[in-house]
Every structure is written in structure tokens, then in C-alpha cells.
Amino acid sequence: MKIKFYKYQGAGNDFVMIDNRDGNFPVNKDTIEHICDRNFGIGGDGLILLQNDSDTDFRMVYFNSDGNESTMCGNGGRCIVRFAHDLEVTDENMTFNAIDGLHHAVVDGETIRLQMIDIKEVEDHDKYLFMNTGSPHHVEFVDNVKNVDVYKKGKKIRNGAPYYETGSNVNFVEVLPNQTLKIRTYERGVEDETLACGTGITAAAIASYIRGFVKDNNINVEALGGKLSVNFDEKNNTFENVWLNGPAKRVFEGEIEI
Numbered sequence: 001m002k003i004k005f006y007k008y009q010g011a012g013n014d015f016v017m018i019d020n021r022d023g024n025f026p027v028n029k030d031t032i033e034h035i036c037d038r039n040f041g042i043g044g045d046g047l048i049l050l051q052n053d054s055d056t057d058f059r060m061v062y063f064n065s066d067g068n069e070s071t072m073c074g075n076g077g078r079c080i081v082r083f084a085h086d087l088e089v090t091d092e093n094m095t096f097n098a099i100d101g102l103h104h105a106v107v108d109g110e111t112i113r114l115q116m117i118d119i120k121e122v123e124d125h126d127k128y129l130f131m132n133t134g135s136p137h138h139v140e141f142v143d144n145v146k147n148v149d150v151y152k153k154g155k156k157i158r159n160g161a162p163y164y165e166t167g168s169n170v171n172f173v174e175v176l177p178n179q180t181l182k183i184r185t186y187e188r189g190v191e192d193e194t195l196a197c198g199t200g201i202t203a204a205a206i207a208s209y210i211r212g213f214v215k216d217n218n219i220n221v222e223a224l225g226g227k228l229s230v231n232f233d234e235k236n237n238t239f240e241n242v243w244l245n246g247p248a249k250r251v252f253e254g255e256i257e258i
């Protein structure tokens, strides 16, 4: 079976995008894992289906590279916005449904702006914070993020207490001057460090605001694969009108035999 695909990346977090409005894509773990394999397939941190949706412009279905469907992907969300606009499914302003609900998004030249869910609960455990920004995120602040063994430390935290089998994404964050953070992330379901993680960048920005490391509600975040920004409104410890902003580009397109 030949499958048409498009490869997109958002700050180096890369995804195989499928226009599945005809519903013909064979959803199964082994196929998706094979497609995401960087040696035997196309390669990617995940695979994303663009599907029809009765209430919005489209539906986003996200799978990690381990082949399992997963929770919301912020960079993948920004890539599907670029994808939908490239396919002329929508104009610059759009809404779509994903596993965590309704999202608004805007194509603003090189930048894609994606509204994330409201964050109503943040656990502050002193050494780390935990919150769900569409996916679960453990956030730790460190002095020098370059020196962190992200794979070793991230894997241990992701699999250990209190996350265990369900797991969490694990973010290590260094505070720089001028409302800027530097972040590295171990991603659940990729089971490795990725070059950027959008829901993690969102969690890091909110955690830095809660801890008072940044004063403003518009925060710049430097990931290994690129620069993003997060802005939000905070009311009584609830974070609303949360937007993740950054680049998302088509890299190539093709057909894969599966």
C-alpha cells in the first residue's frame, strides 16, 4: 500500500503528516512505529493525522514515534496548522479539535500561533513542578542545562515515582536574563530527548512565572531546535488565553510503501 505523506518540523520537533480526510490511513501501532523509524521508515518524533471534523476546520490525531496514540502535541499542533493552511483547508485563522479539546490558531507569516488549553492545576513540589498543558510535564530548574544528562535523568524520572507506566515528559530549564528560558526535554513516547517540546515549553514558561523567575506574562524560550514564545493571562492561579508561538515548516513530501 502506498501512502502519501508530508514531513514538517516545528523547532526541530519533527512529524510525518498525513491528510487522512478520506479515512483510509491504516491506524496500527506497528505501521506508525515503522513510519517514524529513522532508519527503516521516514523518521519522526511522531505521526499526525489531519481528519474531518463536524464542528471545526479539522481534527488532529497524534501518535508518538512508539506508535501509540498520545495526548496533545504543541509543536505538532503548530505543524498541523501550517499543513492545513498549505493544503488550503483553511485560511490564516482556524479552529481544530484535538484529544484535549478545541484549539484556535493563526498563521502569522513564519510564525504559527497556537492557543493551548487553560491550566487550572499546578503542583509545586519544591524540587520540581508538575502540570498538564495538554500533555503531562515534570519541570525542574537547573543552573546549566547544557550539562544535564537529559536522557539518563529524564528516563529515570519518566519511569519512576509518581509517574510509573503512564509516565510524564521531563523538562530541565535554565533561567536566562530578559524574560528568557533555555530548555531541554525528555519526551514520553519518543523515549529520548527531542529538539523541542511545545507542551513542555508551555509548562516551563508557566512554572517560571509561578516561581517568579520571570515578571512578564510573555516569555521567550530557547530549545535546542529553535526559539518559541509563550504568553498567557493569569487569574487566581489559573492560566488562560495561553498561546504557544513559533516556526513550523514543511521539509519534504513523498510516498511510502507499507
Ligand SMILES: N[C@H](CCC[C@H](N)C(=O)O)C(=O)O
Binding pocket: 013, 045, 064, 070, 071, 072, 073, 074, 075, 076, 135, 136, 169, 187, 188, 189, 190, 196, 197, 198, 199, 200
Ligand atoms: N510526547 C508527548 C506528546 C508530544 C509532546 C511534544 N512533542 C509537544 O510538542 O508538545 C506525550 O506523549 O506526552
